[in-house]
Amino acid sequence: MINKDFLCIKNIIKSVTKDSCPNSINFHMHSTYSDGSLSPIEIYNQALELNIDHYAITDHHSVDAYLELVKIIESDYLDSSFFPKLWTGIEITCLLKGCLVHVLGLGFDPSSKHLLPYVEHRSAIGNELLASNVVDSIHNANGIAVLAHPARYKLPFDILINEASKLNFDAVETWYNYERAPIWIPSEFICDKIFDCANSYSLLSTCGTDTHGLSLLRR
Structure with missing residues (x-):
């Protein structure tokens, strides 16, 4: 059964353009619960200062940052409508067409039993390492499955996106700063090609x- 949060985040993703990140929508960042430099509360404070509309902390194989922030936000007894919308997020390592890739899960139920193999601060093994099982687990938890930064792997992005479409991925992380420029900007040529490729598979x-450092405005 598809819940309203799934439909809501799907509509938000539909609104994403190359200009959405980093000031409006940021669905890829890391905290000290994996390999990031910012604590969850530091991420929260920056999101407030930057007036970000929607964001997700996508730690590797962990949802602890989300759980911590939800407690803090709820304990403040403040009107959440005035704050950036925090969505559940995770980054999972898996095999897609025999290539090691990362998959982002967004908007899922963090308490879902389907995600148990992937939220234990370690990479999955065996069949759980297969992208097909990762996507199914995210979907069973009412989440969105996204192929992260598709031009960073050993296989060409068009081959990986084609395979992702066959496995019912929902989205591709199209707008990404591959050059790691100090001022975040999507790499125009490659990102435009990825956008066209993703669109061709709907x-x-x-x-x-993909923040790992001390500012949500850069990697």
Whole structure:
């Protein structure tokens, strides 16, 4: 059964353009719960200062940052409508067409039993490492499955996106700063090609800074 959060985040992703990140929508960042430099509360404070509309902390194989922030936000007894919308997020390592890739899960139920193999701060093994099983697990948890930064792998992005479409991925992380420029900007030529490729398979396009450092405005 598809819940309203799934439909809501899907509509938000449909609105993403190359100009959405980093100031409006940022669906890829890391906290100290994986390999990031910012604590969850530091991410939260920056999201407030930057007036970000929607964001997700996508730690590797962990949802602890989300759970921590939800407690803090709820304990403030403040009107959440005035704050950036925090969505559940995770980054999962898996095999797609025999190539090691990363998959982002967005908007899922963090308590879902279907995600248990992927939220234990370690990479999956065996059949759980297959992209098909990762996508199914994210979908069973009412989430969106996204192929992260498709031009960073050993196989060409068009081959990986084609395979992702066959496995019912929902989206591709199209807008990404591959050059790691100090001022975040999507790499125009490659991102435009990825956008066209994703569209040819009716896949949505997301964006994110993939922040590991001290600013949500850059990687």
